[in-house]
Amino acid sequence: MNKKGLVIRLTALAVVIAIAATMMVIGRGHTIYFDNKTVENYQGNEYKAFERVVVTVKDEEVAKLGKRERGMATWIGQNFKMILEITEKKGDEPRIEEIELTLPYNMDGIIINLPAYLAGLPEEAWLSEFIPAPEPEEDEEDPTIGDGLGLEGDLTGDLGGDLGGEDLGA
Amino acid sequence: MSKSEQLQQTRFGQLVNTYGLPRLIITGFLIFLFIMAPITGSDLATQITNVINRFSWNAVLVLAMVPMIHSGCGLNFGIPLGVLSGLLGGTLAIEMGFTGPMSFVMAIVVSTPFAILFGGGYGALLNRIKGGEMMVATYVGFSSVSFMCIMWLMIPYKNPSIVMAYTGVGLRSMFALDSFYANVLSKLFEIDLNPWGINLVIPTGSLLFFALLAFLMWAFLHTKTGTAMTAVGSNPTFAKASGINVDRIRLLSVILSTWLGAIGIIVYQQGFGFVQLYTAPQNMTMPAVAAVLIGGASVNKASISNVIIGTLLFQGLVTMTPTVITALIHTDVSEVIRIIVSNGMVVYALTRKTEGLK
Amino acid sequence: MSSNKNTPLGQRNLESMHNYATPLGRRILELVRNYAVPIMFIIICAVCIPLSGFSTSYLLNEIITRMGRNIFLILSLLIPIMSGMGLNFGMTLGAMAGQIALIFVTDWQIWGIPGVVLAMILSVPLSALLGLMCGKLMNMAKGREMILGYMMNYFVGGLYQLVVLYFMASIIPIKHASIRLPRGFGIRTTVNLTNMRQCLDNELAIFYNGVKIPVLNFIIIAVLCLFIVWFRRTKLGQDMRAVGQDMDVAQAAGINVDRTRIISIIISTVFAGFGQIIYLQNIGNFPTYTAHSQIGMFCIAALLVGGASVEKASIGNVFLGVILFHTMFIVAPKAGVAITGDAMIGEYFRVFVSYGVITMALIMYEIKKRRARSQGGELLALAQKEGGAAS
Numbered sequence: 001m002n003k004k005g006l007v008i009r010l011t012a013l014a015v016v017i018a019i020a021a022t023m024m025v026i027g028r029g030h031t032i033y034f035d036n037k038t039v040e041n042y043q044g045n046e047y048k049a050f051e052r053v054v055v056t057v058k059d060e061e062v063a064k065l066g067k068r069e070r071g072m073a074t075w076i077g078q079n080f081k082m083i084l085e086i087t088e089k090k091g092d093e094p095r096i097e098e099i100e101l102t103l104p105y106n107m108d109g110i111i112i113n114l115p116a117y118l119a120g121l122p123e124e125a126w127l128s129e130f131i132p133a134p135e136p137e138e139d140e141e142d143p144t145i146g147d148g149l150g151l152e153g154d155l156t157g158d159l160g161g162d163l164g165g166e167d168l169g170a
Numbered sequence: 171m172s173k174s175e176q177l178q179q180t181r182f183g184q185l186v187n188t189y190g191l192p193r194l195i196i197t198g199f200l201i202f203l204f205i206m207a208p209i210t211g212s213d214l215a216t217q218i219t220n221v222i223n224r225f226s227w228n229a230v231l232v233l234a235m236v237p238m239i240h241s242g243c244g245l246n247f248g249i250p251l252g253v254l255s256g257l258l259g260g261t262l263a264i265e266m267g268f269t270g271p272m273s274f275v276m277a278i279v280v281s282t283p284f285a286i287l288f289g290g291g292y293g294a295l296l297n298r299i300k301g302g303e304m305m306v307a308t309y310v311g312f313s314s315v316s317f318m319c320i321m322w323l324m325i326p327y328k329n330p331s332i333v334m335a336y337t338g339v340g341l342r343s344m345f346a347l348d349s350f351y352a353n354v355l356s357k358l359f360e361i362d363l364n365p366w367g368i369n370l371v372i373p374t375g376s377l378l379f380f381a382l383l384a385f386l387m388w389a390f391l392h393t394k395t396g397t398a399m400t401a402v403g404s405n406p407t408f409a410k411a412s413g414i415n416v417d418r419i420r421l422l423s424v425i426l427s428t429w430l431g432a433i434g435i436i437v438y439q440q441g442f443g444f445v446q447l448y449t450a451p452q453n454m455t456m457p458a459v460a461a462v463l464i465g466g467a468s469v470n471k472a473s474i475s476n477v478i479i480g481t482l483l484f485q486g487l488v489t490m491t492p493t494v495i496t497a498l499i500h501t502d503v504s505e506v507i508r509i510i511v512s513n514g515m516v517v518y519a520l521t522r523k524t525e526g527l528k
Numbered sequence: 529m530s531s532n533k534n535t536p537l538g539q540r541n542l543e544s545m546h547n548y549a550t551p552l553g554r555r556i557l558e559l560v561r562n563y564a565v566p567i568m569f570i571i572i573c574a575v576c577i578p579l580s581g582f583s584t585s586y587l588l589n590e591i592i593t594r595m596g597r598n599i600f601l602i603l604s605l606l607i608p609i610m611s612g613m614g615l616n617f618g619m620t621l622g623a624m625a626g627q628i629a630l631i632f633v634t635d636w637q638i639w640g641i642p643g644v645v646l647a648m649i650l651s652v653p654l655s656a657l658l659g660l661m662c663g664k665l666m667n668m669a670k671g672r673e674m675i676l677g678y679m680m681n682y683f684v685g686g687l688y689q690l691v692v693l694y695f696m697a698s699i700i701p702i703k704h705a706s707i708r709l710p711r712g713f714g715i716r717t718t719v720n721l722t723n724m725r726q727c728l729d730n731e732l733a734i735f736y737n738g739v740k741i742p743v744l745n746f747i748i749i750a751v752l753c754l755f756i757v758w759f760r761r762t763k764l765g766q767d768m769r770a771v772g773q774d775m776d777v778a779q780a781a782g783i784n785v786d787r788t789r790i791i792s793i794i795i796s797t798v799f800a801g802f803g804q805i806i807y808l809q810n811i812g813n814f815p816t817y818t819a820h821s822q823i824g825m826f827c828i829a830a831l832l833v834g835g836a837s838v839e840k841a842s843i844g845n846v847f848l849g850v851i852l853f854h855t856m857f858i859v860a861p862k863a864g865v866a867i868t869g870d871a872m873i874g875e876y877f878r879v880f881v882s883y884g885v886i887t888m889a890l891i892m893y894e895i896k897k898r899r900a901r902s903q904g905g906e907l908l909a910l911a912q913k914e915g916g917a918a919s
Binding site: 016023029030076 | 638640723
């Protein structure tokens with residue numbers, strides 16, 4: 001192979017890797033949870049929950065939150081944008097705020113406490129990771145699947161098992 | 171090139187050449203399993219019983235590979251045709267009301283015309299497509315199995331012990347043979363060492379039945395027609411030149427293969443104790459093909475000893491790995507090992523250079 | 529070894545001679561014989577569609593969706609056919625590579641179209657490697673490529689199970705417990721692609737009278753079609769066709785036959801990997817251990833239904849095949865109920881038809897190959913005789 005060919009190939013490879021890396025950044029999906037919950041004691045202060053918050057993400061109204069309620073939205077990428085329609089106290093005129101924030105790359109589920117965020121507190125006060133509750137122990141799945149030409153039935157001798165063999169239809 | 175020549179000069183290289191590397195690995199692995207069996211706490215006698223048992227179920231099906239390989243038709247991926255004739259024979263014998271050992275005999279008798287019919291058609295087809303048998307055979311197997319899936323539902327079987335429980339129309343996907351031919355061979359002259367505290371049971375009848383068929387096959391291969399068959403397989407041009415009707419011999423070999431397949435599945439069922447219908451016949455192909463290849467056969471060469479060694483090795487592998495390997499690493503990888511070994515074996519055999527193939 | 533050694537010596541001349549000399553009636557007969565399978569399928573569909581009772585818009589919607597998700601996979605079969613290696617049953621290898629890529633992308637939580645693109649990029653090294661292996665083995669088994677590719681499915685299927693079921697999350701890191709088996713390693717029997725479900729289909733989709741047209745899918749397919757058309761004209765594409773015609777002649781003309789064949793299989797495998805990713809993003813989840821197993825069979829059956837043969841297939845065959853085969857697939861179970869009163873019979877029937885079509889195509893191919901070979905032989909003998917008489 002000549003030198004020019006090698007250079008072209010290496011460039012192509014670099015481009016592909018660059019695309020892959022870009023995809024890894026811009027395609028990272030997050031699930032975002034909004035809490036409209038009073039923060040009772042952050043450095044001695046209390047931040048009260050709003051009467052009502054309407055969350056709009058990508059022109060779609062994803063949640064209408066009363067006090068102590070939680071809403072959810074999905075977002076691809078780290079530059080998260082949303083529009084909040086906030087009614088602070090009963091009878092107030094709702095005010096509209098556009099919010100942009102950067103999401104941490106490594107978190108799948110992100111909880112944002114809206115009152116704390118809007119009060120301009122540091123990140124640790126309003127952002128926390130959502131850790132899904134461990135799923136209830138299911139019965140052990142039996143993933144051992146033959147090649148469709150195997151000895152399924154007779155090997156196990158377990159006649160209660162799958163006797164139909166491979167489903168040809170699909 | 172020079173490297174491989176060096177290898178050939180070593181004794182190990184010679185062994186590899188005569189015995190085949192994959193077979194060597196599998197034999198070694200099996201010996202390892204046998205050594206490990208007592209260490210992992212499983213009873214060696216029980217293991218041996220299992221291996222012999224499974225050998226007795228499967229050996230005839232593996233034997234069915236021999237005639238077609240001999241006549242140069244390649245590996246019989248179309249064995250489901252034979253299996254289907256066996257299934258037809260078995261179910262029809264039961265439908266006619268035969269029970270016990272008689273149903274076994276009748277199953278074979280009834281399946282014979284089907285085997286001749288199917289084998290004849292299949293053989294005639296293969297004669298028109300010399301050189302491309304294996305791929306076509308595979309798909310002939312598939313389409314006939316799926317066609318029979320429809321038939322199992324449509325043929326008006328009546329016997330309540332084999333038709334579907336609720337509707338009464340169509341055969342069940344699986345039924346027990348307890349009152350029919352389950353264990354008719356294996357219980358014959360059975361040697362049971364359990365009274366002496368050893369869990370070793372030898373299904374003498376099944377082994378004898380296989381020995382009989384294997385002997386007949388060996389004898390047949392030494393008759394005039396048999397040698398003609400070998401000639402057709404190893405050098406069709408020469409065979410044709412010496413006045414052998416190649417097509418007729420090939421047809422005969424296919425019919426023989428199909429018929430042995432039919433008997434093979436009936437023997438298998440008597441050992442297993444159940445009949446499996448619908449898509450199950452497809453599952454009989456790979457174990458048989460892989461076994462004969464592991465035994466040292468190639469795409470156009472196979473002997474009775476290949477069948478015996480191959481079935482023992484393959485069934486040994488299939489029976490021993492679940493217990494021994496699971497005990498060793500606490501994970502059941504036996505299924506995956508089986509898939510890789512059996513299919514890898516076929517891939518290996520297909521990539522070997524074969525002489526005498528047109 | 530067997531196939532191409534002495535095949536087309538006189539075959540091409542013979543064929544062109546045929547074309548000159550046939551009267552119109554025979555030509556029509558020839559046409560019917562060449563398109564027997566599509567014609568048969570049109571008849572089956574014509575009978576089954578009214579019996580199934582599906583509405584036109586439902587049927588159209590289904591067929592267009594299936595076209596969008598299947599055509600890419602089927603197109604991946606074309607290049608090996610061009611280079612004379614027959615139906616690439618080994619395309620499943622690419623599908624497995626695609627699935628492994630999808631498992632990683634799911635674990636890394638890359639969603640939407642970026643996820644699909646990343647999965648495609650990730651699948652390339654794997655499918656190229658598998659394709660290389662497959663191609664090398666096929667070169668060792670010339671004349672038996674198809675059965676070898678077919679067996680490779682199962683062999684590599686075993687390796688795939690070994691990797692996904694035992695190595696993943698034990699040796700290969702998998703972060704999320706939600707896709708691991710409860711026992712701690714191995715991947716669950718179903719991988720959920722909720723976050724990339726139909727992301728290609730929905731982008732730029734057009735709804736027309738209740739029929740959804742996945743425009744982006746079709747654009748991707750069009751790009752691949754253009755690529756194939758362009759590729760045929762390149763030096764490499766020409767080489768492949770030469771190899772497909774006659775390996776010995778190609779070798780004599782200075783083409784590296786083995787290398788050309790390997791490249792053709794690699795291209796096919798890589799495209800099959802892309803195709804499987806497109807296919808699965810449409811479905812939205814996949815059974816980890818079986819999603820690939822039937823894909824080769826269905827793609828090959830669809831291609832053959834479109835009038836392709838083992839040695840000749842065009843893009844038109846792919847489109848026609850997808851439409852006919854999938855129409856049959858959609859309507860057969862319901863039509864089966866209408867005819868026989870048993871749903872299972874329709875199910876089995878469509879499986880039987882798919883296998884039957886492949887069987888028929890293989891048989892016709894082998895018969896044709898054999899006839900051409902003996903005709904070639906006769907021609908050669910004739911030529912020798914004449915030569916002998918003249919001198």
